[in-house]
Structures are given as C-alpha cells and as structure tokens.
Amino acid sequence: MRALLVTYGSRGDAEPMAGLAVALRARGADVRVCAPPDFAELFAGIDVPMAPIGRSVREMVKESVTGAAPLPPESLPERAARVFTATYDAAMAIAGECDVVVATGLMPAAAGARSVAEKLGVPYVFVACFPTYLPSPHHPPLTWPGRPTPPDVTDNRALWDLNAEHLNALFGEAVNTRRATHGLPPVDHVRDHVLTDRPWLAADPALSPWPEPADRTVVQTGAWIRPDERPLPADLEAFLDAGAPPVYVGFGSMALQDAQGVARAAVAAVRARGHRVLVGRGWADLGRTDDQDDCFAVGEVNQQALFRRVAAVVHHGGAGTTTTAARAGAPQVVVPQLADQPYWAGRVAELGVGAAHGGPTPTFESLSTALGSALSPKTRARAAAVAATIRTDGATVAAQLLLDTHGRDGRPASP
Known part of the structure; x- marks a missing residue:
C-alpha cells in the first residue's frame, strides 16, 4: 500500500504523522508526506520522502506575533486560498499511485488534501489530534478570529451550527473556487466535507476520551507517538547529572509576545520553589536569563527521554507535549495560548x-502558585498513576486499520 500523509501546522501536527509513517513503514507500506518546510529534517530523519507546502510556518507565526506581517481576520479567506493551492499542488506532485490520503492540520490544507483524493479516486481520512476539533454535543467549538461566540448561545449543538456557518463564510468561496479549477464540484459545507462523517481521533483515550453519545462516528486510535531513541546531548546529560531534577519550561511551536519576560518570570518562579531550571528554546527562542549554573537552555531534543528526568513540565498545552509529559509521569503546569491548549489545560487539572x-501570560506570582500545586507529592503520585494508563500503540493501531481497510486488495473505489 502507498499512503500519502498531509499535514499543515506546527510540530504538534507533524509529529503524529511521523509516528504513523514509522508504523506504516514497519508494515511494508510506501509512505509519502506533504508538510511545511519546517519539518524537512524530521521526515528525512525517518527516511520518508516529503514535499514541502508553502513557506515556513515558523516564520509566519513569528511575523504575526512581532507585527512584522500582521494577519487581520479579513485576510483569512485569501490565506485559505493560498494554503489550499499550495497543499493541492504539493500533494499531487508526490502522490503517485497512492491508495489513501490521510490529512490533519489547518482546514484549508485538509480541504486541498481531500480534493487530491477525489481527483485520484482514492479514499480520504481526516484525523484530529484532540476531541474539540470535532463537533459534539459535549463541548463547544474552537473560536475563530473575528468570529466570537455569542454570549447568549450556550447549547453546544447550536454553537457547532454557527461554527459551520463561520467556516463556510471564511473558507467556502476560496475552497470552491479552487476546486472548480481542478474540475471538482462545489461543496456546501466545508467543515463537514473536510472532517467527513467518520473522522479519526489520534488522542489517548485515558488522557483525552471521546465523549459518547455523540452525533457522528469517531474512530479513536490512541495518540500517534513516534518512538524516539535519540540520546540526549552530552552537555544536557551533564546538567541533569549535576543536581536534583530540574523543572522544564518550554512553549514548543508558540511564538510569544514577550518571550524574555516570560522566561524571567518562569526562571524566578522555579527558583523560588527550590528547583533548577531547564529552558526549552522552541519557536519563542526562550533562553537563559542570567549566567547562574542552575539554569540551562536546550533546543529540540528527545522529550520522551528528557521528561522522565525532570521534576515538572511547564508548557503551552500542545497535544504532543501534554501526552509526552503524561506518559513520562511528569507533573505539568499548562499555560494555554490558543486553539486546543485550554482543553488540554483543563484535562491536566481534571x-x-x-x-x-x-x-x-504567566507572571512570577501566577507561576509560583501553579508550581506549588504541580510539585506537591499528591500531584506527583497521581501523575505516576496516570502514566501507567497511557497507551503507546496508537500509531500501530491506525497503521493496521489503514492496511486492513485501504490496502490494494480491498480498496474502496471512491473516498
């Protein structure tokens, strides 16, 4: 079987696809990937061919935060059209005779991926990495820029109906105009077209369950985790061995308005709790705030190994970081920035x-209070207990399901 995996977003969107790619390759499948150019090294490292989609997401995120290239809400349709086109072109260039297209990430990119599947006459699967991306009577939708939730509407189904209207208004014309250029018919409901009536959920069922009963069938496979066997850098090992476990502070693929202010508040709060500090640079370019030897800064490393050796993890609440910390049994402080991150913060607390x-926006006082809770013996014991329930076979389950349902012998004729 040949699978085309399409993802557009941050590292939290790319890593699950890398996990699925590894699991598929282990079962003899041919895998191709379309992703932002930021992740060329990631996929080269697992020997999976990758076609880049558009320009660097990291650079665009940085520009939007610094104000170098502001992104007003009214520009969303125009950007959606560019993302759709870039995704469609990249996917068609690398698809070959693929048997299935699997997509995640931003909706215009996934719409481009589904259009490729339709053009090629092969099945299409959409995967979400967190439940609140998918319509449900049990939770409200994410809030889109320029489309605030009406304060007088509290019923979740009504909010999801509004969400469908908003997404049609934002992306409908852009998607349908470009579908027409490829000889494809228009779609009435962009969101439901992208998600399908049977989306997959790549999230751990203990950490992030899909609530039932729901209005659509959701296939929950477990989180798609790429086994990371890389050793930690020698200088990081030396720091870890030089004292008690530090508190890790990192915001992953987030770009912060005042990165150094956040770093100063975090380092001071961790020190006030009597711990050393390990700063993850990430897309915010966080760094050390002084030259004291109780603080160390690190770039992209094997977090699966690292988080087993820290006292706690302070982070933004991305799906991947939350799952990795939970699997390691590391207590967490989640400082949510946007999108699914408030959901993960809530789950960590619950x-x-x-x-x-x-x-x-964390301050010394707010982080100190949160760390007091996270570093308590009760929280550490609970984190260790939950770690034992986190599944590690999600990518394996998903890979086998793809092979069973979309392999060449039993491939459906259309998506």
Whole structure:
C-alpha cells in the first residue's frame, strides 16, 4: 500500500504523522508526506520522502506575533486560498499511485488534501489530534478570529451550527473556487466535507476520551507517538547529572509576545520553589536569563527521554507535549495560548496530574502558585498513576486499520 500523509501546522501536527509513517513503514507500506518546510529534517530523519507546502510556518507565526506581517481576520479567506493551492499542488506532485490520503492540520490544507483524493479516486481520512476539533454535543467549538461566540448561545449543538456557518463564510468561496479549477464540484459545507462523517481521533483515550453519545462516528486510535531513541546531548546529560531534577519550561511551536519576560518570570518562579531550571528554546527562542549554573537552555531534543528526568513540565498545552509529559509521569503546569491548549489545560487539572494556568501570560506570582500545586507529592503520585494508563500503540493501531481497510486488495473505489 502507498499512503500519502498531509499535514499543515506546527510540530504538534507533524509529529503524529511521523509516528504513523514509522508504523506504516514497519508494515511494508510506501509512505509519502506533504508538510511545511519546517519539518524537512524530521521526515528525512525517518527516511520518508516529503514535499514541502508553502513557506515556513515558523516564520509566519513569528511575523504575526512581532507585527512584522500582521494577519487581520479579513485576510483569512485569501490565506485559505493560498494554503489550499499550495497543499493541492504539493500533494499531487508526490502522490503517485497512492491508495489513501490521510490529512490533519489547518482546514484549508485538509480541504486541498481531500480534493487530491477525489481527483485520484482514492479514499480520504481526516484525523484530529484532540476531541474539540470535532463537533459534539459535549463541548463547544474552537473560536475563530473575528468570529466570537455569542454570549447568549450556550447549547453546544447550536454553537457547532454557527461554527459551520463561520467556516463556510471564511473558507467556502476560496475552497470552491479552487476546486472548480481542478474540475471538482462545489461543496456546501466545508467543515463537514473536510472532517467527513467518520473522522479519526489520534488522542489517548485515558488522557483525552471521546465523549459518547455523540452525533457522528469517531474512530479513536490512541495518540500517534513516534518512538524516539535519540540520546540526549552530552552537555544536557551533564546538567541533569549535576543536581536534583530540574523543572522544564518550554512553549514548543508558540511564538510569544514577550518571550524574555516570560522566561524571567518562569526562571524566578522555579527558583523560588527550590528547583533548577531547564529552558526549552522552541519557536519563542526562550533562553537563559542570567549566567547562574542552575539554569540551562536546550533546543529540540528527545522529550520522551528528557521528561522522565525532570521534576515538572511547564508548557503551552500542545497535544504532543501534554501526552509526552503524561506518559513520562511528569507533573505539568499548562499555560494555554490558543486553539486546543485550554482543553488540554483543563484535562491536566481534571486528572490531577498538574495545574492549569489562568490565561496565556504567566507572571512570577501566577507561576509560583501553579508550581506549588504541580510539585506537591499528591500531584506527583497521581501523575505516576496516570502514566501507567497511557497507551503507546496508537500509531500501530491506525497503521493496521489503514492496511486492513485501504490496502490494494480491498480498496474502496471512491473516498
């Protein structure tokens, strides 16, 4: 079987596809990937051919935060058209005689991926990495820029109906105009077209369950985790061995308005709790705030190994970071910035494996309070207990399901 995996977004969107690619390759499948150019090294490292989609997502995120290239809400349709076109072109260039297209990430990119599947006459699967991307009576939709939730509407189904209208208004014309150029018919409901009536959910069922009963069938496979066997850098090993486990502070693929201010608040709060500090640079370019030897800065490393050796993890609440920390049994402080991150902050607090920070801007006082909760013996014991329940076979389950349902012998004739 040949699978085409399409993802557009941050590392939290690319890593699950890398996990699925590894699992598929282990079962003899031919895998191709379309992703932003930021992740060329990631996929080269697992020997999977990758076609780049558009320009660097990291650079665009940085420009939007610094104001170098502001992105007003009214520009969303225009950007959606560019993303759709870039995704369609990249996917068609590398698809070959693929048997299935699997997509995740931003909706215009996934719409481009589904259009490729239709053009080639092969099945299409959409995967979400967190439940709140998918319509459900049990939770509200994410809020889109320029489309605030009406305060007088509280019923979740009504909010999802509004969400469908908003997404049609934002992306409908862009998607349908470009579908027409490829000889494809228009779609009435962009969201449901992209998600399908049977989306997959690549999230751990203990950490992030899909609530039933629901209005559509969702296939929950477990989180798609890429086994990471890389050793930690020698200088990081030396720092870890030089004292008690530090507190890790990192915001992954987020670009922060005042990165150094956040770093100063975090380092001071961790020190006030009597711990050393390990700063993850990430897309925010966080760094050390002084030259004291109780603080160390690190770039992209094997977090699966690292998080087993820290006292706690302070982070933004991305799906991948939350799952990795939970699997390692590390207490967490989640400082949510946007999108699914408030959801993960809530889950961490509900499960008792850490603390949810109130809002996206941490201060010394707020972080110190949250760390007090996360570093307590009760939280550490609970984090260790939950770690034992986190599944590691999600990518394997998904790969086998793809092979069973979309392999060449039994491939459906259309998506």
